[in-house]
Amino acid sequence: MTAGTRRSRWLWPGLALPGVLWLAFLFVVPLYVVLCLAFGTIDPIFRSPVPAWNPADWDLSQVRFVLTHIVGSDGIFGPAIERTVVFVVLASIGCLAIAYPVAYFVCRFGGSRKGLLLALLIAPFWISYMMRMLAWVNLLQDDGLVNRALSLGGLFPVHVSWLDGRPSTVVMGLIYGYVPYMILPLYAGLDRIEPSLIEAARDLGASRWSTFRKVTLPMSKPAVIASLLLVTLPMIGDYFTNDLLSGSPSTSMFGNLINNAIAVPAQVGAGATFLIIMFVVLLIPMIYYVRASSRAEGETV
Amino acid sequence: MTTIEAPAAPAPAPSGQLTGAAPPRSRLFFVRWFKNPWRKPRILEAITWIYLLWSLLPVAIAVLFSFNSGKSRSVWQGFSWRWYWKDPNLSVWHDPDLHTALVHTLVLGVLTTVIAVPLGIAFALGLDRWRGRLPSFWNIQMLLSFVVPEIILGVSLFFVATQLPIITPLQTGTWGQVIGLVTFQMSYPVIIVRARLITIGKQFEEAATDLGASALGALRRVLLPMLLPAIFASAVLVFADVIDDFVIVRYLSSGTDTEPVAVKIYNTARGAPTPALNALASLLLLASFGAIVLGYLGYRFLTRGEGKSSLGSFAGQL
Numbered sequence: 001m002t003a004g005t006r007r008s009r010w011l012w013p014g015l016a017l018p019g020v021l022w023l024a025f026l027f028v029v030p031l032y033v034v035l036c037l038a039f040g041t042i043d044p045i046f047r048s049p050v051p052a053w054n055p056a057d058w059d060l061s062q063v064r065f066v067l068t069h070i071v072g073s074d075g076i077f078g079p080a081i082e083r084t085v086v087f088v089v090l091a092s093i094g095c096l097a098i099a100y101p102v103a104y105f106v107c108r109f110g111g112s113r114k115g116l117l118l119a120l121l122i123a124p125f126w127i128s129y130m131m132r133m134l135a136w137v138n139l140l141q142d143d144g145l146v147n148r149a150l151s152l153g154g155l156f157p158v159h160v161s162w163l164d165g166r167p168s169t170v171v172m173g174l175i176y177g178y179v180p181y182m183i184l185p186l187y188a189g190l191d192r193i194e195p196s197l198i199e200a201a202r203d204l205g206a207s208r209w210s211t212f213r214k215v216t217l218p219m220s221k222p223a224v225i226a227s228l229l230l231v232t233l234p235m236i237g238d239y240f241t242n243d244l245l246s247g248s249p250s251t252s253m254f255g256n257l258i259n260n261a262i263a264v265p266a267q268v269g270a271g272a273t274f275l276i277i278m279f280v281v282l283l284i285p286m287i288y289y290v291r292a293s294s295r296a297e298g299e300t301v
Numbered sequence: 302m303t304t305i306e307a308p309a310a311p312a313p314a315p316s317g318q319l320t321g322a323a324p325p326r327s328r329l330f331f332v333r334w335f336k337n338p339w340r341k342p343r344i345l346e347a348i349t350w351i352y353l354l355w356s357l358l359p360v361a362i363a364v365l366f367s368f369n370s371g372k373s374r375s376v377w378q379g380f381s382w383r384w385y386w387k388d389p390n391l392s393v394w395h396d397p398d399l400h401t402a403l404v405h406t407l408v409l410g411v412l413t414t415v416i417a418v419p420l421g422i423a424f425a426l427g428l429d430r431w432r433g434r435l436p437s438f439w440n441i442q443m444l445l446s447f448v449v450p451e452i453i454l455g456v457s458l459f460f461v462a463t464q465l466p467i468i469t470p471l472q473t474g475t476w477g478q479v480i481g482l483v484t485f486q487m488s489y490p491v492i493i494v495r496a497r498l499i500t501i502g503k504q505f506e507e508a509a510t511d512l513g514a515s516a517l518g519a520l521r522r523v524l525l526p527m528l529l530p531a532i533f534a535s536a537v538l539v540f541a542d543v544i545d546d547f548v549i550v551r552y553l554s555s556g557t558d559t560e561p562v563a564v565k566i567y568n569t570a571r572g573a574p575t576p577a578l579n580a581l582a583s584l585l586l587l588a589s590f591g592a593i594v595l596g597y598l599g600y601r602f603l604t605r606g607e608g609k610s611s612l613g614s615f616a617g618q619l
Contacts, residue, residue: 016427030457237450
């Protein structure tokens with residue numbers, strides 16, 4: 001028996017060990033490599049990055065270069081960061097404006113069609129993001145169906161170059177791309193609200209609107225915040241929506257800065273610095289999300 | 302209800318006077334309809350259907366044009382299988398660039414699922430039962446790897462593969478992509494299995510150990526069979542997610558022969574693509590939906606007799 005309990009004491013850590021090692025070597029160590037590259041130097045002859053493995057040797061020149069070029073007269077990185085904030089805020093608001101009514105409708109009034117509606121809402125999940133963007137590239141090209149529809153089949157010549165670096169196209173693409181990821185967590189959150197609470201409010205004379213405002217909305221707040229985070233975090237790192245739907249530097253975002261920098265050996269350090277900035281800025285929302293989701297786990301025990 | 306007495310209202314409607322409390326009835330049909338507290342939620346319903354149309358129609362059109370007999374992706378020139386296999390050079394079947402992309406995508410999907418799911422199940426069980434501070438630290442790491450933007454993980458792995466080429470086994474190429482994908486996807490089975498562990502509770506396992514089973518025996522003969530639906534659902538989820546992955550596989554690809562479909566689409570969508578690209582994307586879509594349908598049927602089979610709407614709980618797993 002003692003041999004058995006001793007073995008079972010090591011059973012659980014033993015099961016966790018491969019995952020722990022995997023995360024340590026492939027999640028934690030790579031993040032350290034990013035630090036070493038950002039605080040490293042550039043070889044003066046080969047223009048290739050020289051990482052500084054020892055924190056004692058860390059050199060601040062590359063980080064300083066990036067930080068001093070965000071604002072001010074030579075703020076070459078500032079506009080992209082500003083644009084990222086504007087685009088992500090607009091797209092998140094757009095996502096919520098679409099996702100909340102849809103999730104609310106399916107949850108409360110789905111009725112017998114709930115299964116079908118849910119299947120249709122989940123469908124975009126299984127369609128590759130790139131394919132969904134390709135679909136819009138097809139529709140929005142100069143002789144695409146959108147321009148054709150706007151010109152009513154050629155009656156009025158419409159020549160809008162939708163894919164020529166238009167912020168509106170990029171924001172639309174972000175909303176289109178990320179809305180599905182918001183609807184499901186919102187639906188799950190709304191579904192957890194006891195229907196009896198809503199019925200009680202209605203029975204006691206509250207109108208539909210005030211029931212929503214005073215019961216449903218406050219109770220769905222955690223789901224709203226979680227789903228907003230679930231959408232904004234990847235959006236901040238997005239660069240491909242922009243590349244596909246605009247391709248112009250006039251709409252480039254923070255993700256594009258990173259993606260373009262790491263393609264050039266001499267700018268790898270700058271790319272690593274951008275990555276650290278992104279990680280630090282997102283750390284608080286990420287930790288909030290992690291804590292909220294582990295709290296939710298704890299509650300159901 | 303007090304608005305009736307407001308001086309701005311010139312003459313309260315007679316029905317309002319009779320009952321004293323009912324709001325004035327508007328003569329406008331729309332206003333009357335809008336004020337009815339038990340009306341059907343037509344506006345919400347309209348938003349939902351318009352959204353579904355907006356979200357699915359563009360993809361349906363893209364699939365439709367993969368069957369176009371001409372080169373255009375916006376003018377319909379008749380139905381054909383040209384871009385799938387009829388065209389001797391440009392079709393998915395005959396263009397080696399396109400069909401290697403499709404095969405490579407499916408290979409990545411299978412390899413990643415085969416590694417990530419067992420790793421994740423063991424990790425979930427370990428984290429759930431192992432007491433102390435260490436497991437909660439690694440739980441946070443795991444959840445962080447789940448929420449971190451993919452570009453951060455992708456670029457950091459790309460740095461590992463390109464900046465320390467001698468000392469790491471992580472190289473760009475198929476295995477590098479699989480390792481990166483496993484890192485990113487492992488959290489799905491962990492989260493799903495842990496959620497299921499919580500609903501199962503400990504009583505079955507305790508009963509088994511009370512009856513003389515060892516901890517390992519109880520795990521193997523009681524817990525794992527009960528976890529099977531969750532394991533299955535997470536495998537489907539990982540597979541479907543991997544074949545749609547873009548950021549990690551792009552950074553860790555070593556050349557055109559390790560570029561999966563998503564990267565191919567990214568590289569050519571703004572160039573001068575033919576409908577063969579739509580055909581390639583449609584085939585990937587077919588693979589995705591095939592996995593989901595199989596997954597759903599399998600899940601229904603595994604959870605038969607549980608008496609719950611299986612579509613709902615399958616969707617809940619996802």
